[in-house]
Amino acid sequence: MLDEVYKEYGEYFYVPMTQGYSVAVPVTLGCSWDKCLYCDLNQGNRFKFFGLEEIENRLKILNKFYSNRKKPVERVVMAGGNPFCLDTDILIEIIHLIKTYFPQVKNISSFARADDILRKSKDELLELKKFGMGELSIGVESGNDGVLAFHNKGITREENYRALIKLEECDISYSTYIMLGLGGKRLSKENAIDTASLLSMVNPQVIIVVTLVSFKGAKLVEKIRNGEFERLSVLDSIKEEKILLENLHMRNTIFNATHKTNALILKGKLPEQKDILLNKINKALEEYDQRAMRNKEIYKWRNWSLE
Numbered sequence: 430m431l432d433e434v435y436k437e438y439g440e441y442f443y444v445p446m447t448q449g450y451s452v453a454v455p456v457t458l459g460c461s462w463d464k465c466l467y468c469d470l471n472q473g474n475r476f477k478f479f480g481l482e483e484i485e486n487r488l489k490i491l492n493k494f495y496s497n498r499k500k501p502v503e504r505v506v507m508a509g510g511n512p513f514c515l516d517t518d519i520l521i522e523i524i525h526l527i528k529t530y531f532p533q534v535k536n537i538s539s540f541a542r543a544d545d546i547l548r549k550s551k552d553e554l555l556e557l558k559k560f561g562m563g564e565l566s567i568g569v570e571s572g573n574d575g576v577l578a579f580h581n582k583g584i585t586r587e588e589n590y591r592a593l594i595k596l597e598e599c600d601i602s603y604s605t606y607i608m609l610g611l612g613g614k615r616l617s618k619e620n621a622i623d624t625a626s627l628l629s630m631v632n633p634q635v636i637i638v639v640t641l642v643s644f645k646g647a648k649l650v651e652k653i654r655n656g657e658f659e660r661l662s663v664l665d666s667i668k669e670e671k672i673l674l675e676n677l678h679m680r681n682t683i684f685n686a687t688h689k690t691n692a693l694i695l696k697g698k699l700p701e702q703k704d705i706l707l708n709k710i711n712k713a714l715e716e717y718d719q720r721a722m723r724n725k726e727i728y729k730w731r732n733w734s735l736e
Contacts, residue, residue, distance in 0.1 A: 457509030
């Protein structure tokens with residue numbers, strides 16, 4: 430039954446890590462930007478809005494599938510690379526549809542880019558919050574403008590900052606994705622320090638840490654082959670994470686580095702557990718066995734599609 434709901438999304442279907450237990454409702458396919466060098470998550474799919482009629486058709490199937498569950502559906506995530514790029518009036522209609530088929534829903538979330546947020550006025554954001562938009566997941570990736578420009582992110586550090594502050598002013602919860610290794614070996618330290626300084630200026634509920642992966646269909650692969658971009662080793666990525674964490678000064682944030690791309694699995698609350706997390710990193714660096722870690726990395730990516 431659910432195969433029909435998610436048929437366009439292919440082998441890899443992504444939702445925000447904070448929304449793993451939410452019901453995913455197909456809203457868009459692909460990303461409205463889709464020009465980042467490092468990214469191949471959309472698997473060649475052009476951006477597409479499914480339309481209200483088709484969204485309702487999928488909701489009917491999902492409603493039937495979850496109708497026999499004892500616990501009602503209370504959390505929904507709009508599926509797609511960045512559904513929040515849609516106009517506010519369309520998003521409100523989608524929210525109404527979701528609440529029609531899942532009337533007890535308490536939180537509706539979505540992936541978003543900074544420019545999706547900046548295009549909306551505060552009044553629009555507040556209206557979306559009033560109707561049930563409860564959390565956004567933002568792909569910040571880096572706080573370094575050189576890194577963002579190299580990867581053709583289409584967003585600057587300042588724009589990321591303004592978007593996150595705008596959400597805070599509207600009291601909309603959000604998590605941020607950041608990426609170890611995005612600066613390569615040349616800008617590793619700068620990537621860590623500048624990303625930490627940006628995040629320390631705002632207050633995300635969760636910082637989600639992932640590690641750069643060279644997807645075979647990504648444009649970054651060509652730059653790796655011609656030597657323009659040098660990837661970090663597993664050891665280098667752990668060292669970068671240490672610099673990042675050392676320079677993070679948060680007030681009340683979850684540091685979540687449990688993503689499968691990371692060499693080291695970490696999770697804790699900042700600032701209370703910062704020293705505990707750093708001690709784990711230091712221990713990993715002391716015990717690092719290059720061959721064992723390399724074999725682990727090869728095995729992990731060989732089994733990516735099975736996880």
